[in-house]
Amino acid sequence: xxxxxxxxxxxxxxxxxxxxxxxxxxxxxxxxxxxxxxxxxxxxxxxxxxxxxxxxxxxxxxxxxxxxxxxxxxxxxxxxxxxxxxxxxxxxxxxxxxxxxxxxxxxxxxxxxxxxxxxxxxxxxxxxxxxxxxxxxxxxxxx
Numbered sequence: 001x002x003x004x005x006x007x008x009x010x011x012x013x014x015x016x017x018x019x020x021x022x023x024x025x026x027x028x029x030x031x032x033x034x035x036x037x038x039x040x041x042x043x044x045x046x047x048x049x050x051x052x053x054x055x056x057x058x059x060x061x062x063x064x065x066x067x068x069x070x071x072x073x074x075x076x077x078x079x080x081x082x083x084x085x086x087x088x089x090x091x092x093x094x095x096x097x098x099x100x101x102x103x104x105x106x107x108x109x110x111x112x113x114x115x116x117x118x119x120x121x122x123x124x125x126x127x128x129x130x131x132x133x134x135x136x137x138x139x140x141x142x143x
Contacts, residue, residue, distance in 0.1 A: 008086055011079065014059045019044070020052050024075065027062065032074040 015021050019042070026038055035049055042049070053073065056062040060079045065072045 008083065011059050011061060011083055014055055014061060015083075017052070017055075020056055023049075023052055023056065024061065024080075027073050028075050032065075032072050034070045034072055038073070 015024070022041070023038055026041055027033055030037060035046065035053070038053075039046065039049055053062065053064070057064050060076055063074045063076050065074070
């Protein structure tokens with residue numbers, strides 16, 4: 001069960017990015033569309049859209065189907081329905097299904113972020129290291 005909740009958490013993390021949620025809403029409304037159809041709704045470059053699409057595809061929320069020169073995108077309905085079931089379960093008054101037990105990894109630790117968030121994590125770690133170095137230097141000066 002822990003693997004399933006981890007997978008759901010990764011999908012929810014992907015959806016936490018407003019641009020990706022907007023992209024999913026556009027695709028859902030159209031049923032199926034190509035990158036140009038999506039780009040009409042945003043003031044972003046094609047490489048930026050490509051990045052968001054690859055994250056959505058990697059996490060199983062969007063299907064990609066190549067048709068000639070174009071890639072056609074559609075919602076992966078079984079994956080989205082799985083998220084819907086979890087949200088419905090959280091909102092229900094009666095829990096007919098067995099509630100999901102917290103996994104060992106979720107006991108007080110942060111959930112693993114989506115792959116797209118790794119560069120910002122590295123920047124944060126670097127900032128933390130720089131702060132630690134500065135604190136050590138300040139302590140040495142005081143002595």
